[in-house]
Amino acid sequence: MNFENITLEKKDGIAILTINRPEVLNALNRKTIEEIGRAVDDIENDESVRAVIITGSGEKAFVAGADINEFVGIDVVTAKELSRNFQILLNRIENLGKPVIAAINGLALGGGCELAMACDIRIASEKARLGQPEINLGIIPGAGGTQRLPRLVGIAKAKELIFTGDMIDAREAERIGLVNRVVPPESVMDTAVELAKKMAEKSPFILKLAKEAINTGVNMDIHSAISLENDLVTIAFTTEDKEEGMKAFMEKRKPEFKGR
Numbered sequence: 068m069n070f071e072n073i074t075l076e077k078k079d080g081i082a083i084l085t086i087n088r089p090e091v092l093n094a095l096n097r098k099t100i101e102e103i104g105r106a107v108d109d110i111e112n113d114e115s116v117r118a119v120i121i122t123g124s125g126e127k128a129f130v131a132g133a134d135i136n137e138f139v140g141i142d143v144v145t146a147k148e149l150s151r152n153f154q155i156l157l158n159r160i161e162n163l164g165k166p167v168i169a170a171i172n173g174l175a176l177g178g179g180c181e182l183a184m185a186c187d188i189r190i191a192s193e194k195a196r197l198g199q200p201e202i203n204l205g206i207i208p209g210a211g212g213t214q215r216l217p218r219l220v221g222i223a224k225a226k227e228l229i230f231t232g233d234m235i236d237a238r239e240a241e242r243i244g245l246v247n248r249v250v251p252p253e254s255v256m257d258t259a260v261e262l263a264k265k266m267a268e269k270s271p272f273i274l275k276l277a278k279e280a281i282n283t284g285v286n287m288d289i290h291s292a293i294s295l296e297n298d299l300v301t302i303a304f305t306t307e308d309k310e311e312g313m314k315a316f317m318e319k320r321k322p323e324f325k326g327r
């Protein structure tokens with residue numbers, strides 16, 4: 068596929084999508100958002116891809132936010148459209164039927180933090196810093212940040228971050244639950260790949276059910292969500308992969324899942 072601002076590599080069942088505008092700290096302009104959308108289409112339809120890693124190029128940034136150059140002088144209609152397009156993309160990433168890992172190699176600010184939060188798992192470099200600095204530009208987060216951040220770290224911490232615009236370091240982000248794990252800068256990709264490989268060995272269909280149970284369930288009342296879980300685990304019990312998983316256990320061997 069032909070991309071200008073991102074790269075997409077696939078190897079051993081893992082797709083690595085890299086935002087590649089290091090000269091502007093991988094800021095996301097319209098074109099980049101459109102290209103990520105095309106990459107997501109491709110990943111979604113490619114059965115050989117079992118897990119996805121999203122990262123930024125260069126040593127400094129994962130993504131330093133939406134491209135501020137595109138915000139100067141825009142009218143309200145364009146502003147709404149830009150925010151909506153970005154939201155739609157992040158909703159798609161969040162609900163992609165495959166695990167998505169953010170390998171946060173550096174700054175994850177504004178839309179970069181929002182992109183990372185739309186991923187299932189976040190691995191951060193010890194040098195990474197995260198934040199929602201939009202308030203300093205006279206706006207608020209517009210790609211799900213006001214909603215995903217409080218769901219991850221709690222309302223009070225989210226308000227502190229969004230109202231001050233302050234950046235936090237990776238350790239603090241781990242402490243408050245914004246990232247899963249902090250590793251030395253040189254280990255970020257290896258850690259993400261190792262995790263992705265582990266997930267790629269599971270049944271892709273069963274992983275999809277697990278993701279649906281969590282993503283849909285957390286937005287429902289607990290009784291309905293547990294009922295949804297009951298339906299989804301019942302579907303899991305009807306699959307060939309369930310037969311294989313149980314049989315492999317009894318035969319003391321590794322299961323070979325087919326996604327059926």
Ligand code: COA
Binds near residue numbers: 176204
């Ligand atoms: N949009 C467009 N350009 C951006 C950008 C963004 N979100 N973030 C960084 N850049 C550009 C800078 O303008 C600069 O370009 P230049 O070399 O042509 O001047 C280049 O990336 C390098 O950034 P610079 O500011 O020189 O690096 P720094 O180490 O001094 O500061 C930051 C890093 C992240 C603190 C600073 O770039 C910043 O505050 N960026 C904006 C973050 C933000 O508000 N994001 C939310 C957007 S809604």
